[in-house]
Amino acid sequence: MKGNAGLVCAPGPQEVQQQMVREQYTTTTEGTLIERPEDQCVYKIGIYGWRKRCLYLFVLLLLIILVVNFALTIWILKVMWFSPTGMGHLRVTKDGLRLEGESEFLFPLYAKEIHSRVDSSLLLQSTQNVTVNARNSEGEVTGRLKVGPKMVEVHSQQFQISSKDGKPLFTVDEKEVVVGTDKLRVTGPEGAHFEHSVETPLVRADPFQDLRLEAPTRSLSMDAPRGVHIKASAGKIEALSQMDIEFHSSDGMLVLDAETVCLPKLVQGTGVPSSSSQRLYEICACPDGKLYLSVAGVGTTCQESSQVCL
Structure with a gap:
């Protein structure tokens, strides 16, 4: 038979013991004839030679890989600052995740609420733009705030700015613009430009400043259901027109x-x-x-x- 597993025709230990028992029994009982069993062949099975050396080498390689993986795992845990409460500057609390220091996100960030600590401000910074989207249950964008290098865009049905006590200060929708402050101040040198009508209960200049209502290329009309009151407490009132001035x-x-x-x-x-x-x-x-x-x-x-x- 070829290979390391050879064929040896020799009695095994168990056969030798059985043979001794039979010989002893034969000597003690005369007149009996017992046939001795023929010799049986015993197969020895094992791995020998170069196969055995390859097996030991493979086991040694597995042990080396196991040790290297264990060392790398320990190194990653140490470098990433893994701890029972989080990883590095990231801490897992009962209120959510707490991140200390500066962080960089390479992909979209989904969160229900983002706020800073009490003693610090929240800074969102990008080299291109910062976009905040609000989606409904179907995944559609219902509101968007985009801060770009040249423009701030808001896509929504209504835009509102409120005070700390909840009073609406500035509201914009498709139909109107509402300014809820007590005084609207326009500090530009050219004043305020209105392409259409303006409805207001009072138009007043700052103290020691002149108030001018001017229409350079069209007519100026002031209408009120219960009268128009024009008053200059410490100055004069001038009405200049290229054509006619009508009081009706x-x-x-x-x-x-x-x-x-x-x-x-x-x-x-x-x-x-x-x-x-x-x-x-x-x-x-x-x-x-x-x-x-x-x-x-x-x-x-x-x-x-x-x-x-x-």
């Missing part, structure tokens, strides 16, 4: 209540000579609202100077 009252009268009312460029009526020595005039009005001067008399002289209205 649908149900009432126009009152100019002042110590002196000056109309320096009124047209003088032609019905009465202007060389009158009285130098007293009365103000007359045409049916279309045009004003003109007429020399005063005992009675009204407006009808005599009504040719101005023609």
Whole structure:
């Protein structure tokens, strides 16, 4: 038989013991004839030679790999600062995860709430932009805040800024913009520019500053259901126009209540000579609202100077 497992025709220990027992029994019992069993072949099975050396080498290699893996595991645990409470600066608490120091995230971060410590601020920094998304249960983006290098974009149905007590200070939606503060201050040198109508109960300048309402290329209109009140407590009011200035009252009268009312460029009526020595005039009005001067008399002289209205 080829190989290391050879065929040896020799009695084994058990056969030798059985043979001795039979011989002893034969000697003690005369007259009996017992046939001796023929010799049996015993197979020896094992690994010998180069196969045995390869097996020992393989076992030694496995032991070396096991020791190296164990050493690497210990090194990783030490380098990454693994502990029963977390890893490195990351701590696992009953309220969630606590991260101390600066951290860099290479992929999206999903969290229900992110806040800093009481004695420090929260800083989100990126070389490109910082984007915060809000999603619904189906995974669709319902709100987005994107802070880029040149612009801050907010995509939402409504944008609101509230005070610490919950009072809305600034609210924007598709229909209107609401400013909830007591005073809206515009500090730009060009003021505020409105392309459409503005509704407000009060327009007032800062102390010792002039208030100007100006329409460079169009008309300026001020409407109020219960009247428009224009007041200058420590200055004058000027109304300048390239075309006409109209004061219209649908149900009432126009009152100019002042110590002196000056109309320096009124047209003088032609019905009465202007060389009158009285130098007293009365103000007359045409049916279309045009004003003109007429020399005063005992009675009204407006009808005599009504040719101005023609």
